[in-house]
Amino acid sequence: MDFNDTPEQAAYRAEVRAWLNANAEPRRDRPSVSRRLDADEGLALAKAWQARKAEAGYACRHWPEAQGGQGRPMIETIIYDQEEAGYDVPTGFFSIGLGMCGPVMAQYATEEQKARYIPPMIRGDEVWCQLFSEPAAGSDVAGLRTRCHRDGDDWVVNGQKVWTSGAHYSDWGILVARHDSSLPKHKGLTFFFIDMKSPGIEIKPIKQINGGSNFNEVFFTNVRVPDSQRLGAIGEGWQVAITTLMNERLAVGGAPPPDFREVMKLAAACELDGRPALEDSSVREKIADWYVESMGMAHTKARTLTALSQGKVPGPENSIGKVVSASKLQNVSSFGADLMDMGGVITDPSLMPSDALFQQSFLYSPGLRIAGGTDEILRNIIAERVLGLPGEIRVDRDVPYNDIPTGN
């Protein structure tokens, strides 16, 4: 057991660090650059950063060379990500494209399509989004209603998607739609990639609890998609979607600050009964809980990393990541505001410790417990796939989609 890089990994890490030092600012104790800027400015900055990364060979480094990567071991991508986390760089705009759309294109698109679409995705020239969830299909995404039917060489799509991150600035999207409502729900689905500028697409932003609008409603009215943009066979849409969702759970692993470090700093600076709050035993106990969770996650990642660097498949332990980190973020944020007592309700960054990081996160964190699989769905996955417990009894599994009760 040791925590040292191999000489090769250490050399790579040093190279990455030198490049980051020359090209980025270290992260500070405040909301990250992408949360400080408005969406347009943030996107422009993120595209420039992604292009610079790709130019230097650090974007999607483990992807095959033929698809615009460097064909290097996964461990190098992880080392880069570890190092980049210490810098205040714009993040989030490409995680869906590179985390989900890229892998699904790599698996199902033709060689010509890969050559056309994947390199601009890696460089950040083209942004991708994911069109799965619908108003009536959230956790039960296979229950989706958006229809498609064949018309010559095209398909025609009608319906509505929702919670589509970045739809308003995306160039391309991946879409699941129902081609046959008389089949059971998982069997009547087909998968496409689609030009987000196609006629008949209307995008409306959704205002979130925290006032931001990362999500959208996307309406489809007779939108035409060439059959050449179908991924997988007709009726194979669910299998293709599952591939994507598996990648999503790897992509949505951690949570942004604040964590135990930020609370500890805050507790050292705030007073309780005339003494630093950090001397209060109830405060110490809570911080200890979050330390244990936080380091438990970090060491769990180290276990995964070990498996990857030995060329093994990581164990299921990574599946606990988002369940733990999303709730921790919510609890830490709430507690941080409590430590500021009556003043803790103020959200003006100029008046608050850490530029109101705790208040911002308080409003942002509920979304993290839902995005990419709710806490409840993730617990089902752990129970069924990791612990081997029997599946939920499904009353709609073998019923024609048309006959499934829908409620409101």
Added chain:
Amino acid sequence: MNFDFSDAQKALKQQTRDFLRAACDTTVPRRVLEDADEPFARDLWQQIGANESPGIAVPEEYGGIGFGYLELCVVAEELGRAVAPVPFSSSVYLATEAVLLGGSEEQKQRLLPRLATGETIGTFALSEGPGLATPANLQATLSGTLSGTKMPVPDGDIADFCVVVAKDGDGVSLALVDLDGRGVSREPVETLDPSRSHARITFDGAEAEPLGDAGQGWALKDRVFDRAAVLLAMEQLGGADACLQMAIGYAKGRYAFGRPIGSFQAIKHKLADIYIKNELARANCYYGAWALSTDAPELPVAAAAARVAATQAFHFASKENIQTHGGIGFTWESDCHLYYRRSKLLALSIGSERVWKDRLISGLERQEAA
């Protein structure tokens, strides 16, 4: 980056698990639990001694095998899984470590070879009854000889000698006391977990041999406890995993409302929560094991984190295992209570969760200041 046990360590773990599955299924802790005249499983302890497991981390020059602490950690996890009713933690994690850290060359030569084979059983006495022991409130006093009362002393009724924490002038010192010597009387005390015996020991002018520097006993005790914390956490981790496996097995086989109870989300989510806590504990324990095996400066914080995480995990797993079983889990015949009892016993030996959380934050404050 290699955050994993070696193949040889994994083989030792499997070997220990196979050995304990045969030599210590749950009928063995149950037997000790139910029989007031059998304070520990003597036959099992002899086999463990014959395997030289107590000497795994003891250097060869003192009669041990001289492997290391990662090897001791994998054995600890399996002993915890088996709820083994033997004085391993008292003798190995506490007494042996105290001698290794504080003993003179002569004391090490004299005591360690017999501790390493299990022929001698040692233990460690700090608590003097309900309430947190501190340097200020210790009553046991050294002045040439030792006087005072210690309880509960783990395995105090069966151990050959004891490391005692006692007031010594203005400070605190550690002393070695022969428990069969003059001025020592001991009687078993009933505890939450009778599968591990405990005693109340009264010292009345008992002969006491200094261990480590006079007046430096409290700091030495802290160092011993940091090391024991990792090893006890490994035992707690093994116990927590045993509870999870037991609950999964029951949830798959028990039917209600026409289907396995494990197909209900109420049960699934409960077991997923056990798994999550266990994995967090496992990651913290492995890091503690690394810090222990390399004597890293991170040890105090790493040990406290392992201890806190494993205490929480075993407590949660053992109580929710009972809940998963329903009424049958509350019966004497069910094995659920073996783990429930053991989880509280281990949670309170060497100090409660609250104490270790405070120690964790103090360690972080020191790191921050440095």
